[in-house]
Amino acid sequence: MKVLLAVLAVGLASLHAKAESPVSxxxxxxxxxxxxxxxxxxxxxxxxxxxxxxxxxxxxxxxxxxxxxxxxxxxxxxxxxxxxxxxxxxxxxxxxxLRGVELAEIVSPFPQSLTIAALGGSSSTGEQGLEAEVVVFNSLSALQQAPRMQVEGKIVFIDEVMARSRDGSGYGSAVQKRRETAYVSQKMGAVAALIRSVGTSSHRFAHAGQMRQANTGGDLGVPTAALAAPDADQLTRALGYGKPVTVKLVITPQLLPxxxxxxxxxxxxxxxxxxxxxxxxxxxxxxxxxxxxxxxxxxxxxxxxxxxxxxxxxxxxxxxxxxxxxxxxxxxxxxxxxxxxxxxxxxxxxxxxxxxxxxxxxxxxxxxxxxxxxxxxxxxxxxxxxxxxxxxxxxxxxxxxxxxxxxxxxxxxxxxxxxxxxxxxxxxxxxxxxxxxxxxxxxxxxxxxxxxxxxxxxxxxxxxxxxxxxxxxxx
Ligand SMILES: [Zn+2]
Structure with a gap:
C-alpha cells in the first residue's frame, strides 16, 4: 500500500509538474x-x-x-x-x-522636372542620359503580360499604389516591382524604367531601395528609378491626355568593386x-x-x-x-x-x-x-x-x-x-x-x-x- 501511494504520489507530482510547466x-x-x-x-x-x-x-x-x-x-x-x-x-x-547624378523631366508635351531616386543596384544612363516615350502599366504582372512591341525602345513606368497598414503587409507585394522591373524591362527591350515609389507618403520624396541582385554574369537591367508619389500621379495625368509623353532620364550610379x-x-x-x-x-x-x-x-x-x-x-x-x-x-x-x-x-x-x-x-x-x-x-x-x-x-x-x-x-x-x-x-x-x-x-x-x-x-x-x-x- 505504501509503495502504491508513493507511486501514486510520484504520478500526481509529475502530472502536476506538466500542468504547471507553462507557469513555471x-x-x-x-x-x-x-x-x-x-x-x-x-x-x-x-x-x-x-x-x-x-x-x-x-x-x-x-x-x-x-x-x-x-x-x-x-x-x-x-x-x-x-x-x-x-x-x-x-x-x-x-x-x-554609389548614387550619382539623378535628373528626370517630362520633355513633351508638358515640360517640367520630376523627383526621382535611382534604385540600389541600378545601371547608369551615362552622363548624356536618354530620352524616350513612356509606356505605363499598373503592375509588374501587367508589364510581364504586355506584347514586346508595346515596350521596345520605351521607358517603362509602373504606377502601382502601395496599401497603408499597421503591420506593413502592403510592402511584400509592392516591393516586387522594385526588385524585378529593371530586369523584366530589359528582357522586353525597354531602354529604362520608372516605378512609383514603394511607400505610402503623398509628399515629394522618392523612396530608394534595392533591386534584386543581378545574377552573376547576367544582365544588369535597364537604368531604373523610383518617382515620388506626386510625380507618379503627375506623369499618369500627363499620359491621360492620350498623346505620347517623352521623358528624359539621367542617372549615373556606379557599381564599385x-x-x-x-x-x-x-x-x-x-x-x-x-x-x-x-x-x-x-x-x-x-x-x-x-x-x-x-x-x-x-x-x-x-x-x-x-x-x-x-x-x-x-x-x-x-x-x-x-x-x-x-x-x-x-x-x-x-x-x-x-x-x-x-x-x-x-x-x-x-x-x-x-x-x-x-x-x-x-x-x-x-x-x-x-x-x-x-x-x-x-x-x-x-x-x-x-x-x-x-x-x-x-x-x-x-x-x-x-x-x-x-x-x-x-x-x-x-x-x-x-x-x-x-x-x-x-x-x-x-x-x-x-x-x-x-x-x-x-x-x-x-x-x-x-x-x-x-x-x-x-x-x-x-x-x-x-x-x-x-x-x-x-x-
Ligand atoms: Zn531596415
Missing part, C-alpha cells in the same frame, strides 16, 4: 524583476539618445562605404561603454553601389548557461538619402537601450547569454545576416531564440512567435508580462526581422515584437527619414518591451525549439 517558465521573482525593468524603461532611457548620437555623428551609412565603417566604430565604442562583453567586428565583403562591411557584436554573457544564446538584432547600415533614423537607427537605439537597462539594473546577469548583433549591409540584400549565419553555423543549435528591431519607431502592439507549437504556452507566460505595455499576443507564424531570415531557415525559434507601422512607409528609404520623426515615448515603450522580453527569455530554463522527438518530457 516565469517565476514570481522573475515577474517582479521584469516589472522593475518595465517601470525604469518607461521613465525614459538611453534608446532615444543613442539614435540621436548615431544619426547625428554618423548620419547616412550606405553599405560598404566609409560612412558604414564609421558606424561600426561608433557601435564598438558604444557597446563597450554600455558594458557589453566580447565586443568585436565580424567583417565580410559587400558590393558597393567589393569592399568591407561587417557585423558588430557584443554580449551580456550568461551566468549559468553562457553557451545558450538569446540573439537580438538591428541593422547598422542605412540608405544614403536620409540619416537612417527610423530605418534602422531606431532599432539600434531600442536594442542598445534594452541591453543597457539589463546591465545597469539587474543585480546579476541573466542565466543565458544575450547576444546583440548589429548587422551590416542589410539594405543591399541582408549580406550581414548571411555572413552571421555562415560564421556561426556550428553555434546555431544553441540559439534559444532570436528577435530583431527593424520596423521604425512606432509602439509595439503585438507579440508573434515562430516556435515549437508544444512550447507556445511557455512563451505565452513571457508575453503576458508585456501586457501592461499594450502588447497583445498574436500568432505563431512570425517571420522576424529581415536579418533573421537565415536563422529562421536554420530552425532558430523567432519572436517578432510587432510595431505600429501605419506611417513607417511614409519615411522608409527617403531623404525624410530623419531623427525628428522619432517620438521619445514610443522608443521608451520599445526599450521596455525588449528589455523585459530579453531578460525573461534569458533567465528562464524553457526551450522553444522544434524537435521531432522531445526526450526531455519522457520522465
Amino acid at each position: 517558465t516565469v517565476t514570481p521573482a522573475m515577474t517582479a524583476t521584469a516589472h522593475q525593468l518595465l517601470d525604469l524603461a518607461r521613465q525614459g532611457n538611453q534608446g532615444y539618445e543613442l539614435v540621436r548620437s548615431l544619426t547625428t555623428e554618423v548620419g547616412p551609412r550606405l553599405a560598404g562605404t566609409e560612412a558604414e565603417a564609421r558606424a561600426r566604430y561608433w557601435a564598438v565604442e558604444k557597446l563597450q561603454a554600455l558594458g557589453l562583453q566580447n565586443v568585436h567586428v565580424e567583417p565580410f565583403q559587400v558590393p558597393v553601389w 567589393r569592399a568591407v562591411s561587417g557585423n558588430v557584436i557584443g554580449e551580456i554573457v550568461g551566468r549559468e548557461a553562457p553557451q545558450e544564446i538569446v540573439l537580438v538584432g538591428a541593422h547598422l547600415d542605412s540608405w544614403d538619402l536620409g540619416t537612417g533614423a527610423v530605418d534602422d537607427g531606431a532599432g539600434i537605439g531600442v536594442v542598445l537601450g534594452a541591453a543597457k537597462l539589463i546591465i545597469d539594473q539587474l543585480p546579476q546577469g541573466p542565466r543565458r547569454t544575450i547576444r546583440v548583433v548589429l548587422f551590416g549591409a542589410e539594405e543591399v540584400g541582408t549580406v550581414g545576416a548571411k555572413a552571421y549565419a555562415l560564421e556561426h553555423s556550428a553555434e546555431l543549435p544553441d540559439h534559444i531564440i532570436a528577435t530583431e528591431s527593424d520596423f521604425g519607431a512606432g509602439d509595439i502592439w503585438r507579440f508573434d512567435s515562430r516556435i515549437n507549437e508544444q512550447k507556445v504556452l511557455q512563451l505565452a507566460a513571457i508575453a503576458k508580462v508585456l501586457e501592461p505595455l499594450g502588447i497583445a499576443s498574436g500568432n505563431n507564424t512570425a517571420r522576424g526581422g529581415p536579418d533573421l531570415k537565415y536563422l529562421r531557415e536554420a530552425g532558430v525559434p523567432i519572436v517578432s515584437l510587432l510595431q505600429d507601422g501605419q506611417d513607417y512607409f511614409d519615411f522608409h528609404h527617403t531623404a525624410d527619414d530623419t531623427f525628428d520623426k522619432i517620438a521619445p515615448h514610443a522608443l521608451d515603450q520599445n526599450v521596455a518591451a525588449y528589455a523585459v522580453f530579453l531578460y525573461l527569455v534569458a533567465e528562464t530554463t524553457a526551450d522553444f525549439r522544434e524537435t521531432t522527438q522531445d526526450l526531455t518530457n519522457i520522465n
